[in-house]
Amino acid sequence: MTRKLIEQKKKEWENSALKKVLDKNPERKECFTTNSWLEAERVALPPEMDERQWLEKIGFPGEYPYTRGVQPTMYRGRFWTMRQYAGFGTAEESNRRYKYLLEQGQTGLSVAFDLPTQIGYDSDDEHSVGEVGKVGVAIDSLRDMEILFDGIPLDKVSTSMTINAPAAVLLAFYIALAEKQGVAKEKLRGTIQNDILKEYIARGTYIFPPQPSLRLITNIFEYCADEMPNWNTISISGYHIREAGSTAVQEVAFTLADGMTYVQAALDTGLDVDRFAGRLSFFFNAHNDLLEEVAKFRAARRIWAKIMKEKFRAKNPRSMMLRFHTQTGGSTLTAQQPDNNIVRVTIQALAAVLGGTQSLHTNSKDEALGLPTEDAVRIALRTQQIVAHESGVTNSVDPLAGSYFMESLTDKIEEKVWKYLDKIEQLGGMVPAIEKGYVQKELQDAAYRYQREIESGERVLVGVNQYTIKEEGQKDILRVDPSIQQKQMENLKQLRKERDNNAVNSALQALRNGARKESVNLMPFIVQAARAYATLGEICGILREEFGEYQEAVVL
Template sequence: MFDNEKLEKISDAKKEWENSTLSKAISRFPERKEKFTTGSGLEVKRLYTPEDIKDLDYNEDLGYPGQYPFTRGVQPTMYRGRLWTMRQYAGFATAEESNKRYKYLLEQGQTGLSVAFDLPTQIGYDSDHPLSEGEVGKVGVAVDSLKDMEILFDGIPLDKVSTSMTINAPAAVLLAMYIAVAEKQGVSKDKLRGTIQNDILKEYIARGTYIFPPQPSMRLITNIFEYCSKHVPNWNTISISGYHIREAGSTAVQEVAFTLANGIAYVEAAIKAGLDVDSFAPRLSFFFNAHNDLLEEVAKFRAARKLWARIMKERFKAKNKKSMIMKFHTQTAGSTLTAQQPDNNIIRVTIQTLAAVLGGTQSLHTNSRDEALALPTEDSVRIALRTQQIVAHESGVTATIDPLAGSYYVESLTKKIEEEAYEYIKKIDELGGSPRAIEKGFIQKEIQDSAYRYQMEVETGERIVVGVNKYQIEEEGHKDILKVDPSVGELQKEKLRKLKAERDNEKVKSTLEALRKVARTDENIMPYILDAVKAYATLGEICGVLREEFGEYQPSIIL
């Protein structure tokens, strides 16, 4: 971007500045005695100049929005044309209660839905299962059957909103329920827009809501790819998630590297299953974390976008431009929220919102101030949504595309994250790919080491967390927090009893038997899950059949 003669002049001028202006200033006012690093520990130099981006080729490395390598954004006009989808993650207690929250959020200006399911639902158990006791409706909504899903979306036209569902191991079942609800509303499959997370590899790495071993899990995922490419073409069939990897303690570089390595594994599995890359890759999506270090996060998003485009074009020979585009949802970092002085979390979330927007996200959830204490109250949810709306309409950052492009620091950091993430990906390739690297414990160990280093920095005071290890105050107990009624579990059990008494149990039995038979073959399993769902077979019954046929995953201990 600069010729050698100009770079030499810049270098000479910098040395002169260091020897005169800078040295005098430091002798009078020494710099702070702390390590200057990014939130992930990457060294930050005192000053960045054109020398730091001397090898940058504008057309090859940045290009233009909507064009390969998509560093500057996936749409030609970005937010000048359309703002990101404001999609607040919500769900608690019963379907009735969550339906009220969704309608409230839509009234407040939310533009998409994002469903949180409770832990029993996430691991494929009905609310009346012994292991569900005490967990029903606690961290999300309880969905045991199509009946619950019908209530959840009652009065919400599914051809008018897009819906994201954070569900992984039983993703095929919840997607089938969503399709069935849409059909009851008179909405055809091809009109549905939304995303299922459906990312099992990161469950093995960082989150733990898995059911089946890797091989049948990957089969379910590729079956969804195939089914949706034919029948639900506007649905994002997976949201390859770096969010939980970062929440587990990874660095920004590791978040990019491990997420993209998982993405590579899904693409390879789909191709191995006989799918053409351009038939499913355009509907792949990603999910990232927005952390506190504003400029590192912006660089991370830009690097991830460029790296994925390169992988799809060079490694998988994708021909369709849409196959190379990294569309991603962002959520602000739950792990950065503090129970101490929770109003401080509003500021943290604002910084993280700016990082996501300046980094070019397509969809965004902003966490609420009280989420370190409990599920958010309506007031807290509204403030979180207003944070997005103020950034969108009052900050000015949406007026131009990729406004931090050209910053010597941001471009240098983007390149560094890209290079270091690519080195990780090469290492994972050498180990045999992401599934093998997970089996060997490599990815988990890298994250654990990073999480330990971060926590030790907080413990020693080397890293300041306002209100936690510095600037503490005496606080009274927190009063206005949301509490889930403990009777929710009993309400769900009663619903299940009524459902099983009223449904056609012979039809349920026959659809479950058909599901069992197809699980033993290579045939696509999605139509059979859809048949069982429509017969009002429960989530637990469907997952129970698959547990018996596929087995359950037993994690290895990583030391």
């Protein structure tokens, strides 16, 4: 469409009708921006594009470049997977919470591990003091996994595990558990997060330096390509980057740059792109600026499709599809007037659905105070169910497409993401960009600016810096029993007594030998150690000795 006449008419409108109003009633602000400081036009115009360009940029769902979604029918076919991240305390307690969530209509599991598990320490390690069972469930060995999934057949659920540095170990526990349940590996469905680069940037549960970490990741890609065709081998995550304070543009840019690093690492080991790329998945955040978030998801899909097709020469369409999980924004929740968080989560859930997510976690209203209670989790799940069944936004695919503002915002985000990707390439890729502190600095400047705006009152947070009330004391906070560490320690002692320690030692020795040869895929060795009931800390301990540990580049 050419816009000559429209632009001329717009000028006339600005000089007459608009001017009259502005003269009398100036707007609330000089400049309107999105949550991430992208300029928001007062009135967007139809984009300048012909039919061919429309087909190339927007097109149809399920077709390249997937701007409108990765499937032709989206939620008309089936809703997203409702997947609440959960886990705390012991495996028994978490198992009860999973069964509760499944009874309430949740359609997938998502395991939260405690910090010692995420960093490869057993519950009896000196580093684990105070942290056992706190932010997730404590898993020390296959024995804990048996309890965690007791009564949950692994061929009937899809399980997502938020595990990164020791992802190979938890995957091995899961495989060994499936063997015990009599479920074939090929049937297992689920995801491991397995995204180490964002741990260096934003999340902090790293163990090894980048190179051996990338080796473990590509070992998993290769192993699963052969043995576990339904497993998502990685969930390349922008979520935590955004939580750490990045803008929406940075969230997409850094995540896709991380993704490119993993693809390149796998190609470097000789894997064919279409053998593994179809199992890559992504994980994004959904914040409160509804339109910006929807545009972000659409832009991310379009950019990834181009990268996979043009840079990495993927041939299989599945390799080009950005499939993603979304979690609503934890950092947007307020400790003040926590009921208001239900409303925030609703807006964010809508953004994720209007943006075409494949699965969704909605946060509970009490998560600025601590772990969510069962009641709060139920409301969060009901929020998704209301969006799915009652809001009507699921009836049409990509229903915001063609909104002048939506398309222009999608283009704007895309353009700014490409600029970041170019810059990161100039720095030699994501690993050097992280080691130099560039990524962290960019992110922190945005986080600082954002918080400054809240402090100055320029940015309104309802219930925090405006519309405050005298708060009553917090109630109904879920507390983790502090005796859990003791319990886990006793279980470990028992385990070390009962298992065949010769089998453990020889499995660990084989793993050590494998680790010393770069070309060896470590997955079969780790699975063997898992079967023998070697603990997480023992397996990671061997790898720590062989690979060394990452030291944070502290950037302020």
